[in-house]
Amino acid sequence: MSATLQPEAPVRYAAHQHAAYRTGPRLLRVAEVRALTTEVRHVVLVDPDGGHLAPYEPGAHVVLTTDPGGPGEKRNAYSLTDDGFNPRRYAISVLRREQGSAWVHGLAAGDLVEVEGPRSAFAPRHDQRHALLVAGGIGVTPVLSHARAIVRWGGSAEVLYSYRPGHAAHLDDLRALAEREDVTLHEATTVAATAALLADRLADQPLGTHAYACGPVPLLETYVDAARAAGWPEHRVHLERFTAPELDPGVPFTATLASTGERLAVPPGTSLLEALLATGRAVPNLCRQGVCGECEVPVRRGAVEHRDLVLSDAAKECGDRMLACVSRAARADDDIEVDL
Amino acid sequence: MTTVEIAATGIAATGIAATEVPLGLPHWPAVPEPVDPTAATVLVLALGGHPRTAEVAGAWVREAEGRVPTRLVVADDLATGHDDVVAALDAVRIGVRIMVVGPQHDVLLTLARCRAHGASGAELRAFVVDAEGPTDLPVYCAHCRATHRLHGEPGGTAVCTGCARLLEIHPHHSAARGSFLASDTGTEPDDQVAA
Numbered sequence: 001m002s003a004t005l006q007p008e009a010p011v012r013y014a015a016h017q018h019a020a021y022r023t024g025p026r027l028l029r030v031a032e033v034r035a036l037t038t039e040v041r042h043v044v045l046v047d048p049d050g051g052h053l054a055p056y057e058p059g060a061h062v063v064l065t066t067d068p069g070g071p072g073e074k075r076n077a078y079s080l081t082d083d084g085f086n087p088r089r090y091a092i093s094v095l096r097r098e099q100g101s102a103w104v105h106g107l108a109a110g111d112l113v114e115v116e117g118p119r120s121a122f123a124p125r126h127d128q129r130h131a132l133l134v135a136g137g138i139g140v141t142p143v144l145s146h147a148r149a150i151v152r153w154g155g156s157a158e159v160l161y162s163y164r165p166g167h168a169a170h171l172d173d174l175r176a177l178a179e180r181e182d183v184t185l186h187e188a189t190t191v192a193a194t195a196a197l198l199a200d201r202l203a204d205q206p207l208g209t210h211a212y213a214c215g216p217v218p219l220l221e222t223y224v225d226a227a228r229a230a231g232w233p234e235h236r237v238h239l240e241r242f243t244a245p246e247l248d249p250g251v252p253f254t255a256t257l258a259s260t261g262e263r264l265a266v267p268p269g270t271s272l273l274e275a276l277l278a279t280g281r282a283v284p285n286l287c288r289q290g291v292c293g294e295c296e297v298p299v300r301r302g303a304v305e306h307r308d309l310v311l312s313d314a315a316k317e318c319g320d321r322m323l324a325c326v327s328r329a330a331r332a333d334d335d336i337e338v339d340l
Numbered sequence: 341m342t343t344v345e346i347a348a349t350g351i352a353a354t355g356i357a358a359t360e361v362p363l364g365l366p367h368w369p370a371v372p373e374p375v376d377p378t379a380a381t382v383l384v385l386a387l388g389g390h391p392r393t394a395e396v397a398g399a400w401v402r403e404a405e406g407r408v409p410t411r412l413v414v415a416d417d418l419a420t421g422h423d424d425v426v427a428a429l430d431a432v433r434i435g436v437r438i439m440v441v442g443p444q445h446d447v448l449l450t451l452a453r454c455r456a457h458g459a460s461g462a463e464l465r466a467f468v469v470d471a472e473g474p475t476d477l478p479v480y481c482a483h484c485r486a487t488h489r490l491h492g493e494p495g496g497t498a499v500c501t502g503c504a505r506l507l508e509i510h511p512h513h514s515a516a517r518g519s520f521l522a523s524d525t526g527t528e529p530d531d532q533v534a535a
Contacts, residue, residue, distance in 0.1 A: 127458070127460070129458040130458075202434075202435075203380070203433065203435065204433055205433055205434045206430075206432075206433065206434070206458070207429060207432055207433070207434065207436070207454075207457050207458040207459050207463075208457065208458015208459070209434050209458070228378070229380075230380050230434070230435045231378055231379050231380025231381070231408075231434070231435030231436070231437075232434055232435055233378075233460065233462035233463060234462075235460065235462060236434060236460075
């Protein structure tokens with residue numbers, strides 16, 4: 001099961017000219033596949049020529065093209081689990097959930113996979129004095145990357161891991177890290193215990209701490225609420241979502257393209273992204289659920305109902321951009337002029 | 341409440357449009373700001389012996405203590421109060437809002453100390469009792485490379501107590517150091533006095 005590189009795949013990030021700094025779509029070889037739990041597989045990718053790979057910030061992800069050329073072809077983002085320093089391998093841990101992840105579970109050593117990135121969307125803050133790292137389920141992957149980087153560079157961290165017994169990927173790795181003095185691991189296996197632990201630990205972090213969480217939506221909501229209750233300023237509370245809540249079909253509206261004046265009708269249930277792609281415009285996109293930020297388009301005019309989980313409140317208020325996959329006009333039959 | 345982060349100083353002020361903020365200089369609120377209603381705890385640092393300091397610190401404590409755990413640290417001067425301030429900063433937890441009041445010299449250096457402990461602009465509030473005109477300021481001399489307590493104002497001059505040069509105090513403040521940058525005017529202090 002090997003991929004062939006799609007020749008038309010756009011290189012979005014023109015990087016350093018040395019091959020070891022390539023982040024555009026290229027083929028990497030599967031070096032190892034290992035089951036971490038019954039539902040999670042750890043996949044290690046290496047350069048087919050044995051070279052170095054582009055380094056990355058902790059919390060970064062790569063995008064794999066799953067089932068290339070097949071009916072289930074899709075681009076899925078997976079967090080890298082190492083610290084990102086001078087890597088010779090990219091390691092991801094994949095929960096079997098849908099067609100794309102099932103395809104990854106079918107990979108075997110020697111297969112070639114199209115990989116883009118790494119891309120940093122959940123990086124540590126540079127003024128971080130200490131970190132509170134919160135992981136729920138498979139959200140442990142970027143958290144492990146943060147914890148490993150903190151250990152490498154000599155920082156300190158508290159890790160809070162919420163999991164179902166018997167389904168805790170990388171628990172052994174976190175426990176090994178927690179044998180160090182500067183890393184503490186707290187474990188919770190029920191919703192109530194997780195909420196209590198979050199409230200307790202968020203109330204007891206030294207000045208200069210930043211908190212990072214990755215996990216399912218209910219865990220992230222509990223985390224954000226607990227941080228607010230504990231008086232945390234928003235800029236210290238970071239999270240990465242891998243799922244988004246279901247959205248209603250939305251109101252019908254029109255979109256005017258600034259370059260041509262063309263007007264596109266966007267009926268309920270159709271996204272602006274789909275309408276743009278239907279006209280042949282190559283709008284970059286990935287998750288299509290308002291989580292990854294890939295399909296951000298500039299807006300010239302019109303009130304937008306922002307339904308994404310990416311833009312900050314300030315960016316939403318500014319009104320000069322929107323995520324075409326989920327956001328729509330604020331009112332039915334309004335017109336939004338996009339700068340495309 | 342809109343909070344604007346002031347460039348260079350990082351002191352948070354409320355209700356000020358970003359375009360009105362003088363870059364590179366601390367902006368002092370005309371009246372003491374209220375206690376942040378989202379705070380989980382409050383630390384009030386009252387610096388120096390000015391009567392207005394005690395008044396403002398007292399008002400902050402009264403406003404905060406009915407709502408959240410509140411601690412007041414009084415330091416008559418930075419040298420003797422240093423250990424108390426550091427101990428208080430070591431003890432606070434995220435969720436705290438640190439409110440500093442006193443003369444500019446002490447407040448600026450204490451805000452820098454808070455930042456060195458990891459506090460950010462959103463966690464700091466400050467009020468100075470000597471906002472107008474020349475006053476004692478922390479001034480970093482570019483020549484003897486030390487911070488001195490000098491009397492003056494940004495744009496004005498002062499004689500360096502370290503190297504005796506006549507310095508121009510530049511309208512350039514470092515939030516990390518707490519001091520204003522100053523450099524040699526090229527004239528002798530005596531020349532200026534004679535002029």
